[in-house]
Each structure stands twice: as C-alpha cells, then as structure tokens.
Amino acid sequence: MEKIYFDHAATTPLKIEVFEEMRPYFIDNYANPSSIYKFASTNKEAIAVARDKVAKSIGASDAEIFFTSGGTEADNWAIKGIAESYLEKGNHIITTRIEHHAVLHTCEYLEKNGYKVTYLPVDKDGIIDINDLKAAIQKDTILISIMFANNEIGSIQPISEIGKIAKDNKIVFHTDAVQAVGHIAIDVNEMNIDLLSISGHKLYGPKGVGALYIKKGIKLKPFIHGGAQERNKRAGTENVPAIVGFGKAIEMAVHNLEKESARQIELRDYIIQETISKIPHCRLNGHSEKRLPNNVNFSFEFIEGEALLIMLDMKGICASSGSACTSGALDPSHVLLAIGLPHEIAHGSLRITLGESSTKEQADYMIEALQAIVSRLREMSPLYEDFVKATK
Secondary structure (H helix, E strand, O other), X not given: OOOEEOEOOOOOOOOHHHHHHHOHHHHOOOOOOOOOOXXXXXXXXXXXXXXXXXXXXXXXXXXXXXXXXXXXXXXXXXXXXXXXXXXXXXXXXXXXXXXXXXXXXHHHHHHOOOOEEEEEOOOOOOOOOXXXXXXXXXXXXXXXXXXXEOOOOOEEOOHHHHHHHHHHOOOXXXXXXXXXXXXXXXXXXXOOOOEEEEEHHHOOOOOOOEEEEEOOOOOOOOOEOOOOHHHHOEOOOOOHHHHHHHHHHHHHHHHOHHHHHHHHHHHHHHHHHHHHHHOOOEEEOOOOOOEOOOEEEEEEOOOOHHHHHHHHHHOOEEOEOOOHHHOOOOOOOHHHHHOOOOHHHHOOEEEEEOOOOOOHHXXXXXXXXXXXXHHHHHHOOXXXXXXXXXXX
16 A cells, blocks of 8 residues: 655755765764864864854855754744843733644743733734734833744745834844744845744754844844853754755755746645545635645544544554644643634544645545545545435
8 A cells, every 4th residue: 555645834854965965974974063173173163054044045145054952942943032132121021822732832831931922823824913912012011923834734924024013113023933944935135033932843844953143133032052152152063964864955955946836836726626626524624725735624524633543544544633733632732722613513623634644636635535435434424414414
C-alpha cells in the first residue's frame, strides 16, 4: 500500500539535496565554530553562508538573523524577551485567540507574572478585525504578536496593516511565520515586521533548528545564557549541520516559491471543490482565498475526527485533525472554537496539508476514501440517525 503524506504542516521530509549539504558537517568538518584555528573557520563560514540565505529569504540583513532550536524557541524568545526588555514602557501584550500554543502558553505564563494580555477574537474565517486591534491598544502596550498564517485552518492575517499600526503606535510587532515562510513572499521591511519566527523542518530542512529575525534597533535580552554565540544573544555551541541544512532548505524553498505555490493552490482548490461537492454536511474551515497555498481544513458533521484519521491511516493516508503539537488531546481545537464552531462539529475536523510530492492522483484516492469512511462513520452515529429521522 502506497503511503500518501498529507501532513506537511506537521513536518516535511528532509530533501536529499539538504542532507548532502549537511553530510560533511557531521563527520569531516566537526570543529567548534568558536575555536580560533583554521580547521574551525570552515564551520564558521558555513554558518555565515546559511545566515545570509535565511536573511535574503525575508528581506532582512545577516546581522538581524539569530539561529534557534526551532519555531517554539523563537516565539518564546521574542515574547518573553520583549516583555522583559520593555517593562519600563509597559506590560500589555496583544495577541489572538488562534495562535500556536508556543505563543498562547508563553502569554499565559506572562499573565501569571503580572503582565496583561489581550486575546483578539477572529471572524468565521479566522481573521482579525483591524478595528479590534486598534481598540485594544493601550498606553502601556509593548508588543503585538499575531501569526502570519494559521497552522490549522491556513487563514492569512493582514500582516502589512498590522505592521503599520504597530509602527504608527511605536509598538514592537512579532509574527510567528513558521507556516508562511517558503509558501508566501515575505519582506520584513515592507511589512513593518520587527520580530519573525521561522522553523527549518517546515521547509524540507532538518528538525531542531530555526531562526528569529530581530530588526536592527529592537532591544531583546538573551534567552539562553552562557557563551558568546550568536553575537552574545543565544548561547550554546552551534548545531552546524542543522544550520547548514536550514540554509539550503530555505534557499530552495524561496527559489521554487512562485511556481510551487501556484501548483499547490490549484491542487488545494481542486480538493476543496471535489470534497464539498461529493460529501454532504461538510464545511471548509478558514478563508476560501486568503489561505496558505497548501492548506485544506474540513469539518464533517456527525463524526469524530480521531476515528476518521485512524481509518484514513488504514488506507495509507497521513493527515491530522489540527496542530501536531496537540495530537492526542481530547478537547476540540481552540482555533475551530474561536471561529465559532460548536464542539460537536469541531470534533469532526480534518487538516490536509500538501507538499511538493502531492499529486492529483493522490488527491483523488483520498477523496474517494473520504467518501467511504465518512459514510461508514455516519452509519454508526446515533446523532446522524437522529438527524436523518428529523429531516424526513
């Protein structure tokens, strides 16, 4: 049975070109980049090259890129770092109800330590109202942290508008762009972004590496204390193979962005149209157009998402019901609840995220399997039985 992988928002496979770029730094070029001898300078230069590739991918300068262990660390560093560094100005933070838990749990931690947090609502498509953001700003607001695109329903926020509002009000603006980088063209200067989080394994790069963009002039204290690595901002011996792989992966993603995004949008829209037309009582979650090129999120009434995923897995199809970070949780997605779905419908969600290997043939196979599985699950559902009786 062929494996069909439709969970690229959770992670992506490592590209062979990326692995080959990393290989020498596992075995041959093993020196510590901080050492002063010539043997170590090769690794130091490799990090500089990777930093340049990451910077160019978002329109930043090399000096504004700081490597981390991934998106979660970057989010934590951005939010806690601003909270600590700007405390003399205020202690109010603005975010949204649909952020990744790396942001939400960090904000909850800060609330327990005396900070104030406003959680903006979103509309039925998962997008904030700019007027709500303006109304939420207070004299002591120091940070706006709003994700570029949602990891579950794919909706893209009006980042440029948010950035302008933050700039006009002299507030630091952070965006979790883990799902957006490599899929959407980003220019941090044009969009007035001050801090931006990236993760390598969402881009066909290795796990355990990411970056935080810190705009020149933004005060941010170190998140990890120790040595002088990352220009005294992030201590710890650099993970050279991962950084090199991250640089190669993001370079390839940006190079192929326009062509691959167009292909994925076409396939995404095909899946949406075919699924909604063939399976009754199915709804698309997230904005129909302002969404990630590779993201599809459905809710199927009268079924449980966990059962759906298990039966898809038996057909060789890998998908998810939402964020991989909440896999196994019994509660419905906080994102789906925030867009107004009742618990019983939110429980029947399915997230399909496409990748470079995804094809129309795979999509057709999945849609056919979905039809049969949803029909079978509804046959076993007392809720569906009651619905059918009520509509006769």
